[in-house]
Amino acid sequence: MISKEEVEHIAKLARLELTEEEIIKMQADMSAILDYFALLQKAPKITERPAFAKGYGEARKDEILPRDAGLVEKLIKATPDKKDDYIKVKTIL
Amino acid sequence: MDLTTLTIREAHEGLKNGDFTSVDLTKAYLKKIKDFDGELNAFLSVTEKLALEQAIRVDERIALSGVEGHDFSMLCGIPCAIKDAIMVEGEKCTAGSKILENYVAPYDATVIKKLKEQGAIILGKTNTDEFTMGSSTENSAFGVTKNPHDKTRVAGGSSGGSAAAVAANMACYTLGSDTGGSIRQPASLCGVVGLCPTYGAVSRYGLIAHASSLDQIGPFAKNIEDAKIVFDSIKGKDSMDATSAELNLESLNAKPYNLKAMRIGVPKEYFSEGVEPEVEKIIKSVIKKAEDAGAEIVGISLPSTEFALACYYVIDPSEISANLARFDGIKYGLSGPAENLLEVYLKSRGKGLGAEVKRRIMLGTYCLSSGYYDAYYKKAQEVRQLIREDFAKAFDLPAGGVDLLFCPVSPFPAFKIGEKINGPLSMYLADIYTIPTKLAGLPGLSLPVGKIGELPVGLQIIGNHFEENKILAIASELEKMLS
Numbered sequence: 001m002i003s004k005e006e007v008e009h010i011a012k013l014a015r016l017e018l019t020e021e022e023i024i025k026m027q028a029d030m031s032a033i034l035d036y037f038a039l040l041q042k043a044p045k046i047t048e049r050p051a052f053a054k055g056y057g058e059a060r061k062d063e064i065l066p067r068d069a070g071l072v073e074k075l076i077k078a079t080p081d082k083k084d085d086y087i088k089v090k091t092i093l
Numbered sequence: 094m095d096l097t098t099l100t101i102r103e104a105h106e107g108l109k110n111g112d113f114t115s116v117d118l119t120k121a122y123l124k125k126i127k128d129f130d131g132e133l134n135a136f137l138s139v140t141e142k143l144a145l146e147q148a149i150r151v152d153e154r155i156a157l158s159g160v161e162g163h164d165f166s167m168l169c170g171i172p173c174a175i176k177d178a179i180m181v182e183g184e185k186c187t188a189g190s191k192i193l194e195n196y197v198a199p200y201d202a203t204v205i206k207k208l209k210e211q212g213a214i215i216l217g218k219t220n221t222d223e224f225t226m227g228s229s230t231e232n233s234a235f236g237v238t239k240n241p242h243d244k245t246r247v248a249g250g251s252s253g254g255s256a257a258a259v260a261a262n263m264a265c266y267t268l269g270s271d272t273g274g275s276i277r278q279p280a281s282l283c284g285v286v287g288l289c290p291t292y293g294a295v296s297r298y299g300l301i302a303h304a305s306s307l308d309q310i311g312p313f314a315k316n317i318e319d320a321k322i323v324f325d326s327i328k329g330k331d332s333m334d335a336t337s338a339e340l341n342l343e344s345l346n347a348k349p350y351n352l353k354a355m356r357i358g359v360p361k362e363y364f365s366e367g368v369e370p371e372v373e374k375i376i377k378s379v380i381k382k383a384e385d386a387g388a389e390i391v392g393i394s395l396p397s398t399e400f401a402l403a404c405y406y407v408i409d410p411s412e413i414s415a416n417l418a419r420f421d422g423i424k425y426g427l428s429g430p431a432e433n434l435l436e437v438y439l440k441s442r443g444k445g446l447g448a449e450v451k452r453r454i455m456l457g458t459y460c461l462s463s464g465y466y467d468a469y470y471k472k473a474q475e476v477r478q479l480i481r482e483d484f485a486k487a488f489d490l491p492a493g494g495v496d497l498l499f500c501p502v503s504p505f506p507a508f509k510i511g512e513k514i515n516g517p518l519s520m521y522l523a524d525i526y527t528i529p530t531k532l533a534g535l536p537g538l539s540l541p542v543g544k545i546g547e548l549p550v551g552l553q554i555i556g557n558h559f560e561e562n563k564i565l566a567i568a569s570e571l572e573k574m575l576s
Contacts, residue, residue, distance in 0.1 A: 007455070014414060014458040015421070015435075016451055017443025029452055029517050030459065036518060037469060039403045043476045060332045074199035080428035089423055090434040 001031045096121040097262040101171055101319040104265060108155055108170050115155065115170030118265075119148040119214050122172045126216065126263045133239050135248070135257040137177045138185050139217040144172065151212045167322050169212030174264035176255050177218035178225050179310065180299040181205050188301045189221040189233040189251075192426045192445030202299020203334065204268060204310050204327045211326055216264055219254030223447045224417065225275055225303045227251050228523035231514050232449040239510070240283060242547045246507040249279030249523075252313070256283040259313045266314045266323050270300055272307045273405055274502075274527025280313055280539035281502035281551025286320045286568075287313050289527075291559045292534030293338040295324075296331030304412035305336075307531050317540070317569040324561060340559055350496075350566035353387035358487055358495035362398035363526050368504045375543035375550045376501050382574060383499070391495055393487055397479040401529040404480065406521060407460050407473035408532070413450075414457030420445065452517060477532045484533045488557040497567060498555040501526055502539045506548035526553060536561050540568045542575060 007027050011018050018026060072085075081088040096118050099107065107113050123141055130136050151170040158165045175181055178188045180198035182205075187193045201209065208215075222232035230238040230253035238253040240246040241261040248257040252269025256279035259267050269276045271289035280287025288311045295310045302308060312323035330339040359380060364373055384390045422428040422441025429440025446454070460469035488494050503523060513520040530537045535558060539551035552571070556564040 002459075010455055010459050010462065013462065014454050015418075015438040015442055016446070016454060017439040018451070019443075022448075022451070025448075026452065026455060030455060032518055033406065033456060034459070037403050037407060040400060040407070040469075040472050040476055043397065043400045043472075043479060046475045046478055059335050071199055074197070078196060078199065078425045080422065080426065087423065090431065090437055092434055 002027060002034065095262075097125050097265075099265070100315050101167060101265055101322050104171050105167050105169075109164075111159070115148040115151045115214060116145065118170065119144050119172050119216070122216055122264060125261070129261055130263060132244065133241060133257055133261060133263075134236050135219055135238050135254040135261065135263060136174065136217045137187060137189070137220050137235055137254065140181070140184050140215055143181075143184065144214050144216050147212075147214045148172075151214065154212060166211045166326075168208060168326055170214060171265050172214040172216045173208065174216045174219050174255065174258045174267045175205065176221050176252050176267070176269045178221055178270055178301045178303075179204065179268060180301070181215055181218065184218065186218065186301065187235070188225065189223040189230075189235060190446065190450070191234040192420050192441070194234070194427065196426050198299075200299065203296040203331045205299065207327050219252070219258055219267060219269075221254060222251035223450050224301065224413075225251040225270055225272055226413070226449050226453055228274065228278055228520055229508070229510075229513065230254065231510065232447055234447055237510055240507045242284065242549060243507060245509060246548070247282065247510055249282035249503075249507065251275040251279075252287075253279045253283075255313050256280050256285055256287065259283070259285045259315060266312055266319055268310060268323075268327070269313055270303075270308060270310050271527075271531070272303045272309075273409065273531055274524035276311045276313065277502045277527050277537055277539040277551070277553060278524060281541075281553075282507040282549065284541040284544070284549025284551075285313050285315065286317055286541070287311065287539045287551075288320045288324055288561070288565075289531075289537050290324060290328065290561055291536040293336050294328050294340060294536070294559065294561065296329070296334040296337045298331055298333035302416040304409045305416065306412060307409065317565055317572050320538075321565045324565075338559075350563050352383055352567060352570050355383075355388045355497060355567060356391055356490075356495040357383055357388045358391050358393040358498045360393050360395045360398070360487070360498055360500055362395055363500035367522065367525065368501055369506070371545045372501050372503070372505060372550055375545070376499070376552055379542045379552050379571065379575070380499050383571065386570070386574065393495065393498075395480075395483040395487060395529065397476065397483050398529055400476045401480055401532060402521060402525055404473045404476040405528045405532060406456070407469045408477065410453040410457030411460050411470050412457070413453045414461060417446075417450065417454055449517070480529055481533045484530070484535060496556070496563060498553075500553050500555070502551040502553040503527075506545050506550055530555050534558060536564060538564050538568055540571060542571070
């Protein structure tokens with residue numbers, strides 16, 4: 001069983017605010033799922049480095065492409081807090 | 094005549110012959126949605142204005158093609174619906190989440206761009222588990238989609254809205270996305286055709302990301318021919334998705350596939366104690382029919398299958414924890430009132446995200462955190478390699494392998510609403526037969542092959558990478574045999 005403190009620590013890393021009730025439920029759910037993951041240790045070991053997405057992954061050139069001017073407007077419109085064409089955030093320093 | 098029962102080809106012929114217009118078709122579907130969706134909840138939004146505008150324009154195009162004597166594309170004028178995780182410019186795209194409740198898509202996904210170029214009519218956006226995480230749409234922030242065959246049961250998920258919409262004739266075809274089984278499982282539970290293409294076959298640009306090494310877009314349709322028409326229209330390389338690949342399907346098309354020349358593998362691990370006896374009976378009887386039609390049936394083993402679910406639930410949440418970091422209360426959607434920047438993140442995500450999404454973010458963060466990375470994430474990647482090798486061996490034809498695999502899509506038919514919602518692990522088990530192929534990036538299809546009472550059961554046909562044509566050809570032959 002993972003501890004309540006561990007759940008709180010992970011939630012902080014994940015930037016999630018959890019209620020007291022959610023923390024208790026999360027502790028039980030995560031523990032059951034993590035216990036199930038122990039099964040993986042029974043799998044045969046492999047010596048070779050696993051191939052990540054083999055055969056794919058040709059990145060396009062990092063070029064600035066002209067896009068419809070309205071797109072900028074739409075992207076900014078989607079932000080919850082803005083002033084003119086700027087996205088507002090809380091003071092960082 | 095009820096226009097909403099027509100297949101894509103039938104509707105295309107009707108448009109060509111002038112039996113009805115695209116506006117007629119579109120209005121027939123909009124009426125179906127109005128009459129039936131109040132109860133089913135397959136749609137999160139109905140884009141009536143967009144659909145009718147598109148239909149009017151398309152009718153002009155069709156009339157012109159009649160005058161000029163040239164044909165128009167198969168999807169031209171045919172109404173469809175789109176999973177609400179795929180962006181349609183100017184329309185809401187919620188991904189089933191409260192955090193995106195009022196988010197309006199700023200551009201079209203590549204698949205939408207392709208459909209629009211063909212003249213497709215978009216009726217609306219369909220329900221999904223929040224951020225496509227789930228197997229029943231019960232994780233949607235906007236209510237569960239009910240199964241058209243039994244309204245006390247789920248339609249499956251996460252693309253449950255797309256599956257139910259086709260099953261209830263509220264769209265001629267739909268698009269969904271499959272990360273662990275989210276196309277095949279709801280297709281099986283709703284009794285429609287669902288194709289999850291090979292990883293890389295269809296561009297994901299404009300699909301709200303769940304787990305990027307697994308996500309894939311694919312069609313739901315009334316029959317195999319329709320599924321193929323839609324798949325052919327959306328597939329192919331896209332510079333906006335680096336994982337997309339050019340498919341050389343022309344050469345595959347040149348070779349006709351039939352059951353007589355097929356070696357069909359039946360993996361014993363997919364008929365273990367978890368599968369309901371009635372489901373097993375239906376699948377086995379289809380396999381027998383394939384054998385009677387001349388296919389060679391080979392019992393095979395995929396020994397790493399038992400690790401697949403655990404492997405998936407390490408990799409999937411790990412990718413989620415990274416992908417969903419973008420929902421921070423600043424760039425889009427819901428933002429909680431806060432004193433400082435950290436509080437903006439904590440409160441926006443705390444308020445905006447639902448229980449299953451939070452659970453997976455937490456699991457992923459845990460699996461990737463210092464001290465646990467090797468035991469979980471790295472180990473899971475190694476196991477993923479074992480699963481890939483199992484399938485590579487199974488499909489190695491020169492070494493005595495098979496052409497296709499036949500197995501169930503889901504161990505059980507549609508389950509009761511609320512039955513599995515409190516036990517995350519029991520819900521995860523709903524995808525036990527669809528997850529292994531995803532880890533290997535393989536294509537899979539759900540074909541309706543029988544019923545338990547009113548509840549449909551799907552056969553899963555799995556093929557090697559980019560062998561969608563082989564899957565579709567054999568599925569089409571089976572479809573004819575079973576009808």
